[in-house]
Amino acid sequence: MQRVVVLALVLLIIAGAAAWYLGVVGPSAATLDVSLTRYDTNASGNADLIRERIGTHATIWRWDRDDSGSEDVVGYDVTATPENGLASTGTVGAWDYGADNVLDSGTVPVALQELMRTPEYAEARAAAGPGNVELVDAGLRDFVDNVQSGYDEWRLSDFQYPILGGRLPTADRLLPGAPRAYRFGVHQGFDMYPGYIGVPTGYGAPTVSVKAGTVVRADVDYVELTAEEYDEAIAISQAAGTTPEPQLDQLRGRQVWIDHGNGVISRYAHLSGIAPGIVEGMEIEAGSVVAFVGNSGMESASRGGDSGAHLHFELRIDGRYLGEGMSPDAIRVLAGPLLGAAE
Ligand SMILES: [Zn+2]
Missing domain, CATH: 2.70.70.10 (Glucose Permease (Domain IIA))
Structure with missing residues (x-):
């Protein structure tokens, strides 16, 4: 009888953890909202600077300095919530004047990198509108x-x-x-x-x-x-x-x-x-x-x-x-x- 109670308790804890996990991670990923703002800073006709807002979690800046089509992450700004597990930086971390390289992926929080590897993120980014800002007259x-x-x-x-x-x-x-x-x-x-x-x-x-x-x-x-x-x-x-x-x-x-x-x-x-x-x-x-x-x-x-x-x-x-x-x-x-x- 005692064994049954322990088993039930363990199952209850597992179920509770699963519910908590789904409740926390599930909906936040499902409601991920990505918006893009693209700037053409060098009048090439291509957007070479992109500001990307990922829901309320983070803002990512990418810069394609040579219009090659490959963008470097040059900055990010994250808001820590109990759901996203991001460390709050308050301001950009990858943009370090003391460093020789603009891109320092080590400064992008792992949780943010993981978020950006989820299918929900890819889907939301693909669904985001063009968001072009006319810097170029x-x-x-x-x-x-x-x-x-x-x-x-x-x-x-x-x-x-x-x-x-x-x-x-x-x-x-x-x-x-x-x-x-x-x-x-x-x-x-x-x-x-x-x-x-x-x-x-x-x-x-x-x-x-x-x-x-x-x-x-x-x-x-x-x-x-x-x-x-x-x-x-x-x-x-x-x-x-x-x-x-x-x-x-x-x-x-x-x-x-x-x-x-x-x-x-x-x-x-x-x-x-x-x-x-x-x-x-x-x-x-x-x-x-x-x-x-x-x-x-x-x-x-x-x-x-x-x-x-x-x-x-x-x-x-x-x-x-x-x-x-x-x-x-x-x-x-x-x-x-x-x-x-x-x-
Ligand atoms: Zn200056």
Whole structure:
């Protein structure tokens, strides 16, 4: 009699566990909802940047940098729930500036990889609509053609590199057009990190004017973002699915802009300070020290730290950014000589 009771108890526990398993895993997989947002960042006609929302579990970013059709996972953002067993990251994990490779599959949680191998996931992804976002307007192709064909030589000439002796950043993720998963956006400049440009740089290192011009912005009275302000800018961007211009401006931190005429403006961002005497409205020579490298506008600065310091440099042409609509390889061919970068 006692044996029967034990057996019944064991069966009850097994049945309970099975019910719990089906209740937890079954419905969450069956109701998996995948939505895709595709961006064509290099005007090739193909979507090369894809944001993929997997139900409420995760957001995955994939980037096909060379339009080869094979995408690398460059970022993810997961929400931990009792059902999905994911560790909460709060933000992107695969996008590590310290790493040499963009793709680091080891940082994608195993539970997420497993989820993405289920038939339910494959089914839901296949059922997702195209979700294209028009980043590319009709004028962008013409813009790229003009810049690349030398049509613009008369105004895109005589530049020198903003960090003396430096070369273009060696990693594609530091070039314009690279995804910025943490703010659901696309990079518009060149990130000149220590170790990536061939010459020493870092917090407090000087940056120089790339060409003679007029200083049209110099944030001499800049006040660093608080942690709350930084977090809010990121939250607004993630909710919008892109980085709106006011938030993008906040995240560039302390800036100097120099107008070189004919619609060409250089921007120096994340600065730690501005060189003495540099004020809006003044004329400046090529090669003059304008400011000092820093991390303003970055998460680390909003937390009171000084890590991650680098120059973020943009060259704006008719309101667009140099590199917009171009592949990383095309940017290297064009921008290296144009900006006077070392080989
Ligand atoms: Zn940057």
